[in-house]
Amino acid sequence: MELDPLSAVLSDNSGAFGILLLLGFAIRQIRARRKSAARAKKLLQKAIASNLAEPLTLHPEINPALCVGCGTCTRVCPEGEVLKLIDHKPVLVSPTKCVGHGECEQHCPQGAIRLVFGTKTRGMDIPRITPNYETNIPGLYIAGELGGMGLIRNAVKQGHLAAKHAIAHLSRAQTQVDVLIVGAGPAGLAASLTAIAEKKSYLCIEQNSFGGTVYNFPRQKVVMTHPAELPLAGTMKFPKNKVSKEELLAFWNEVRKKTGLQIREKIRFEGIERGEGFFKVTTNAGIITAEKVILAIGVRGSPRKLGLPNEDLPKVAYNLIDPAQYRQVDVAVVGGGNAGVEAAQYLAKPELGNRVTLLVRGSGFDRCNEENKQIVIAMAEQGKLVIRYNSAVKEIGEKHLLIETEGDTAGGIAPGKIANDFLFVFAGAEMPNKFLMSLGIQIDKKFGEGLAENLVGVHA
Ligand SMILES: Cc1cc2nc3c(=O)[nH]c(=O)nc-3n(C[C@H](O)[C@H](O)[C@H](O)COP(=O)(O)OP(=O)(O)OC[C@H]3O[C@@H](n4cnc5c(N)ncnc54)[C@H](O)[C@@H]3O)c2cc1C
Known part of the structure; x- marks a missing residue:
């Protein structure tokens, strides 16, 4: 059937409009993917530069021959930005944050992921166990x-x-x-x-x-x-x-x-x-x-210890059960993983009145999930606690700690000695x-x- 001239123009335009919409969508997708890949590369470079490129526990290994780059694995990871697509392939960009949930393996439609212990360069000691x-x-x-x-x-x-x-x-x-x-x-x-x-x-x-x-x-x-x-x-x-x-x-x-x-x-x-x-x-x-x-x-x-004299003092602990027991005291927490970061959050609740210092070995939070990281950084910005990056405890005293540090959120190079009533160490097991x-x-x-x-x- 012949269209009248007006209908013909309209129909032509709606086709063109549809194509434009599709094109716009595709461009937005490409841009978002490029941005995400650029961020992924940055995260990976940071992990490599900080010597954090080796996973600490069970982690995914991707078979490039089977992977089609659909990105499902990157979306299902409960730990946040751990697996990301670079050049259409998933890469473990924050290896030390992986705790081996295995969601990536379960959801991969191609069966291209398996969970492994250790890497080619870093062996992991595991008791020998049969499939049963x-x-x-x-x-x-x-x-x-x-x-x-x-x-x-x-x-x-x-x-x-x-x-x-x-x-x-x-x-x-x-x-x-x-x-x-x-x-x-x-x-x-x-x-x-x-x-x-x-x-x-x-x-x-x-x-x-x-x-x-x-x-x-x-x-x-x-x-x-x-x-x-x-x-x-x-x-x-x-x-x-x-x-x-x-x-x-x-x-x-x-x-x-x-x-x-x-x-x-x-x-x-x-x-x-x-x-x-x-x-x-x-x-x-x-x-x-x-x-x-x-x-x-x-x-x-x-629990992994610091290996320092005085670590057996009663003020040193390797877990925290009741944060409300600690009030109006100087507390230090060692550890940038989930356990350490969560303990610091609980101890720094304003109603407890504690002065909390979180001591992190690296220059950021490379071992905890995104949610915990955001919470603790926001607390530091609000002055509820102090985070000292690149820091390590050098000496444990009855009422003090001697720490080495390269930077802190309190603004300025911190003095080596800090007042301390309690020390919580979360350095893994x-x-x-x-x-x-x-x-x-x-x-x-x-x-x-x-x-x-x-x-x-x-x-x-
Ligand atoms: C701070 C922290 C936060 C965590 N958060 C989560 C989380 O949110 N979600 C999650 O899924 N997992 C989490 N985990 C990990 C989880 O707790 C463990 O993977 C899990 O509890 C392991 O269970 P299990 O039964 O193997 O050992 P465990 O839970 O460690 O239990 C082992 C038991 O054996 C007992 N035992 C040890 N030696 C002896 C002995 N010689 N004789 C008799 N008894 C002995 C111990 O006292 C202990 O009660 C977290 C772990 C930590 C440390």
Whole structure:
């Protein structure tokens, strides 16, 4: 059908208008991508210049042959600007901020990502574990953070899978319990619930209190955890995947009550001896015999120390449970990771009246998430705390610290000596590898090896 001249012009124009709109959109997209890639390059250069180009823990390795550069992995990372596209390929631009969530691996539509321990140049010591979490000693398992992977969700999954495998391979030895679980953190909790669900005899021993590392988090700390399946209790799911420490512990305590979970607190595992098809476990309360043993002891029992004289003074601590205990005092916090930055935030709440100094080793916050970084920088700008960059503690005194520093947010080169009543050190944790080796467990140095070689099924 012929169009009248006016309709023809209008129809021509609407086609042209559509094309213009599309073109405008495409140009905006290209500009945004270029800007993002430029920022990514800057972040990477900064990481390299600051000697922070090596990831500290489990991290993604991208297979360039499979990756199509869709950028899904960069959008799903919960830690912010960690993975970014450069030249249409994802690059770990802030390697030390990666904590191995594995969201990138799970969401990659091409299966181009796998999680690995260590890099070609920086090996990472990890206990040898089969895909079923069994160590080189048959019947002895490792689950949770002790196996090299952090996060509550991973600990729950591993505790469950380790217990399932252990229970499936019981041969009915004459022991006090079928399965002995050491440690009542999320891994030990899941392992114990699995034993109840499978109707096997078990005992969970814990040197401190039920809850593991979570029990030692600061009051009201927001715990970030993805939904996880807790045996017998169902899905552990919280709004926006955020929950306070108290809410999480209350949930676990409710599960403990409902299931009659047997946890013996204040019992410390000290050693293990192999018998014929069973183990003799030494604790501070005597010997326990078990056919299978699951070590779910985490790594927080060995906090990394500064290695300075006077570090054993009572004013020095490696965790912060109740910030409100500290009022009107001079406090220093060492550590630019999430734990240190969060502790500084809690201690610097104006109602406490503390004078808080946050001591960061590098020239910025390369080890904490974006949200924590923004909060602490804003607090420094508002004068609620002082951040000292490129700083290190050189001496610990009863009432002072001697620190080396290159810059601070208080405006000016800081004097070396600062008043100090309490010092909190958040420098990470040492893997208790010597202890594990003394039990006969083999430790391997991983140079960029994936879960397939060590832990299969964690992200299933
Ligand atoms: C400050 C901080 C903040 C964190 N925030 C988050 C977060 O927001 N989200 C998240 O998912 N993860 C977070 N994590 C990590 C998470 O807490 C751990 O990955 C998780 O708790 C590991 O669980 P686990 O059961 O392996 O070990 P743990 O929780 O460490 O539990 C191990 C238990 O074993 C006990 N134990 C140790 N040695 C012995 C022994 N010889 N005998 C008997 N018992 C023993 C310990 O007392 C402890 O109770 C955080 C960690 C820290 C330090």
